[in-house]
Amino acid sequence: QKEVEQNSGPLSVPEGAIASLNCTYSDRGSQSFFWYRQYSGKSPELIMSIYSNGDKEDGRFTAQLNKASQYVSLLIRDSQPSDSATYLCAVSSGSARQLTFGSGTQLTVLP
Amino acid sequence: GAVVSQHPSWVICKSGTSVKIECRSLDFQATTMFWYRQFPKQSLMLMATSNEGSKATYEQGVEKDKFLINHASLTLSTLTVTSAHPEDSSFYICSAGGVGGQPQHFGDGTRLSIL
Numbered sequence: 001q002k003e004v005e006q007n008s009g010p011l012s013v014p015e016g017a018i019a020s021l022n023c024t025y026s027d028r029g030s031q032s033f034f035w036y037r038q039y040s041g042k043s044p045e046l047i048m049s050i051y052s053n054g055d056k057e058d059g060r061f062t063a064q065l066n067k068a069s070q071y072v073s074l075l076i077r078d079s080q081p082s083d084s085a086t087y088l089c090a091v092s093s094g095s096a097r098q099l100t101f102g103s104g105t106q107l108t109v110l111p
Numbered sequence: 112g113a114v115v116s117q118h119p120s121w122v123i124c125k126s127g128t129s130v131k132i133e134c135r136s137l138d139f140q141a142t143t144m145f146w147y148r149q150f151p152k153q154s155l156m157l158m159a160t161s162n163e164g165s166k167a168t169y170e171q172g173v174e175k176d177k178f179l180i181n182h183a184s185l186t187l188s189t190l191t192v193t194s195a196h197p198e199d200s201s202f203y204i205c206s207a208g209g210v211g212g213q214p215q216h217f218g219d220g221t222r223l224s225i226l
Binding site: 031041088 | 117143145153154155156157160204206209210212213214215216217218219220222
């Protein structure tokens with residue numbers, strides 16, 4: 001059973017702070033890792049994808065992957081109230097293309 | 112980026128009605144699409160993988176006769192909830208993509224309410 005685990009939160013940070021979201025996965029064969037943001041009542045939208053160990057930065061977002069520790073994280077710098085949402089970690093293995101989602105972390109950025 | 116369109120966005124109907132949801136890939140051909148279900152405050156659960164020109168692959172516990180999937184073209188997959196009951200009320204979301212490990216892109220979702 002492939003599992004993806006996230007701290008469910010809720011996580012609250014003040015505006016301008018760094019928000020740190022964490023995710024662990026059980027399948028060592030996992031090759032593709034994604035962070036999706038989901039606003040209440042909406043469908044998920046892709047924030048970041050990462051495929052190799054290390055950091056990947058895109059604007060205020062940085063994804064970090066450590067395959068040895070089976071750990072992936074998302075940092076949001078200079079957090080804004082508009083970042084308040086549920087963040088879903090998703091993992092894909094090999095050619096299956098199916099995504100396994102974590103339960104999501106609810107983030108609130110306080111003005 | 113890739114665009115996936117889902118229709119309708121919202122359905123309210125009486126118990127016993129069958130409801131069809133459409134998922135279209137607008138700017139790319141999708142041999143595979145995915146159907147998810149999401150209950151309030153829960154994560155997405157994969158229901159089935161829709162394969163163009165062949166039968167869908169259903170996840171364990173998902174009733175094939177209840178949730179009919181048709182993927183007749185490279186740009187359209189449909190999910191029909193047959194004889195819907197209140198317990199089928201949920202947020203249904205389709206996605207496409209994922210080829211070569213690339214991200215899946217999601218439709219806007221369909222909120223289904225069965226009275």
